[in-house]
Amino acid sequence: MATVSAPRKRPLADRIPVVSQLRQSIGLQRGMLIAGLVLLSLFILTAIFAPLLAPYSWAQQSVNGHDFGTQQPPNATNLLGTTVSGFDVLSRVIWGAQTALLVIICAIVFSIFLGIFIGLVSGYFGGWLDRILVVIADAIYAFPSLLLAIVMSIVISRGQSTLWGGILAAAISITVVFVPQYFRVVRAEVVRVKAEPFVESAKVIGVPTLRILVRHVLRNSTRSIPVIITLNASEAVLTLAGLGFLGFGIEATAAAEWGYDLSRSVADVTSGIWWTAIPPGVAIVLVVLGITLVGESLNDLSDPRLRRRRRAAGVAPAPAAVVVDVPESGEVAVPYSTDAEERSS
């Protein structure tokens, strides 16, 4: 028994998805990821602390019995001016973050479980069920999500624009579009994983099918899900904004919503009133940008072929660094050098 090191579990920080990737990243990829994470956390903090941050409520038109007035330019009372309806722009932008976050959460929760479940079942069992589900998924790709969202908003709230009506309309239409995406990604991974010998070895051992699915297949099939989640989230924000812009969103008195504010400011733009259009527009752009940056960099970092590494600094003549351990039997575990060989060949 020579040198057997203690069980080396990877440190906790290396096992949490985003944190581990942040630690691995360098250069531009790191910059993208950090920028995305900063934007995203700003967005989430704004949404959570909206009641504290916003000077007024989203539907407040006066303070201390004194009207804001409509289309007022930025001033001491209304830091970003007021809208055509006399609402405070800054407050509406801040409260709008809450609405957007709710839509994102609903859309992800609705689509992720269903998508993963049918992807798992369809990919593992195959056969006719699989073919039918794939055809349906392909057909759904052909639907524009905005059209679905409009239909949903009519079905759910019969044209009434309440807070939850608008949120559910956006979230459900996103669900319809994104279930096939989760389905596809999970199914492709499952089809790959189920041919792996470790799944066959589980079958040979006699592991029940449900246990194979959960313990062996599902856990190895979720690599690409974080990327899809980010796509899903930005699509949800955009659909909500689109609904609001078309007038199917949420009424101004029910909740603050960026798309609605944008649509109301269309007329303002031509008369030189910039402060009603730009803040909600910038908010939408920054949130979608933040989510996309995180998604893109996660995608690059989770793929070892796309991940950039620091160049080996100088060639240190220290082959000792190669030797991971030398167990009694004399077999040498040199994981990285064989890895490098595979990559180079």
Added chain:
Amino acid sequence: MTDIRTEDVASVRDLTIAFATDAEPVVAVSSISLEAHAGEVLAIVGESGSGKTVTANSLLGLLPETATLSGAVVIRGREGEETDVVHATHAQLRAMRGRDAAMVFQEPSTALNPVFTVGAQIAEGLRAHQKLSKRQAKAKAVDILRRVGIPDPEKRVDDYPHQFSGGQKQRVVIAMALVLDAGLIIADEPTTALDVTVQAEILELLRACRDEFGATIVLITHNMGVVADLADRVIVMYRGEIVEQAPVRELFAHPREEYTRQLLAAVPHVGRGKSAIQDAAAPAPTSAPAGSLVVAQNLHIAYPGRFGSAGVVAVKGVDFWIGPGEVLGLVGESGSGKTTIGRAIVGLTAVVDGSLNVLGTEMRGAKPRRLAKLRPDIGFVFQDPATSFNPLLTIADCIAEPLVVHGRAANPAAARARVDELLDAVRLPTDFGDRYPHELSGGQRQRASLARALALDPKLLIADEPTSALDVSVQARVLELFDELQRELGFACLFISHDLAVIDEVADRIVVLRHGEIREQGTTVQVLADPRDDYTKRLLASLPVPDPDEQAARRAVWQATRTI
């Protein structure tokens, strides 16, 4: 660089290569120097991770961006022009590749582009370096295909890669390397992906490359038999350093270094395993003895086609049996149906005709519930230990899985005592149980795989090429362990392998398969020492032995079997 002799086609001085990784940079090759003399076959041997492939790739400047090189790698062309690969520009490298040095890759089916004809691919290299018309390039392509032994080259030049067999594809790859008359050919495991009978043909062709084309060959391999067959000079590498360099006969006869000696001793050799201790005169049993664990009669196995169409019949009417406590070796080349038989015994593929009786259960049309009862009595060891463990579970959890599933333990933690016992039985330290599969080397993983297969004390073990993914020295230790455990625990075993030398180490009886049919069946010594079937004879003759003189004699025998 005054010390480089002009007849050296390639010379490497103080080459060090390091790779950037997520963790510490890894030094793959440290400060090695070597040269390839004109007109010789230089073999670089070593186990995985020894840096042999990295060294070969550095000769062509084919290393990924994460690599940092220092030292000098000089390639000298036939006209005497020199290229220093380490410092050359991309344009210089491109001019050198193909003209002065060319590469033959391990896997011919991935080295050829499937959407172009082989003629177009050969012409592409030609036209990158010379001004030729399409017609001239094609004429040259036809000529080179003929010289590498592709029959009917005028027609075959317009065929696509999938229309060629594996061996022919490798010939085409070699033709691509030869067509520009490169002085140096780097062959990276050129025969590893090929069957042994095809391997012999390709080795013959590589010999012709040296003798007829005057090329210098740098041969990267882990197979000492191939080295003995082809090489003039051998460099042994270990962990990025050169351990020993010597002419081939000297190396095999009088290895100077301890490592080389161990490496040579680990190579299995037909005639030194069980066949050496069996009595050749003892008659082989002709029918299944009482208590046989597996009895196959006129067994047919087919893979279903898509949507009800007729599938591929992989096994066509074989009869064999596995007696109690017996190790049956199943030998055949790729496509012979040997793996299919192993999978059918555990119910992974369906029996379509005939009968397969496993531990008293008829597998033809067996219900899943009947199969579930069989599971605890059959262990299975897979070929590739890297993929046969769930990467997200620790080794202990993986080994505990059969115990938990069959109710011998409530959860993996409760099974730990038995898991430790098993790890001990396969000579692994018990704290390896807390590691993840990727933290173990290949040999260690295969031991763990054996531990998992034996967890439920099975009566029957199916081992599907359990050592073919391992280095020779590791293979030798795994085979030794297997033999010990088999004697200790007394399980019967179906041992599937393409390597007759490995089979000789473990098997009591041998079944030789070809194209889904049994060609020969008998005790190990009968099949290996006195083969009756022509195919078995050819298999044996094709197998290169790790001894240059003996191999030269065998080559003559092999030449004789080629005509049959």
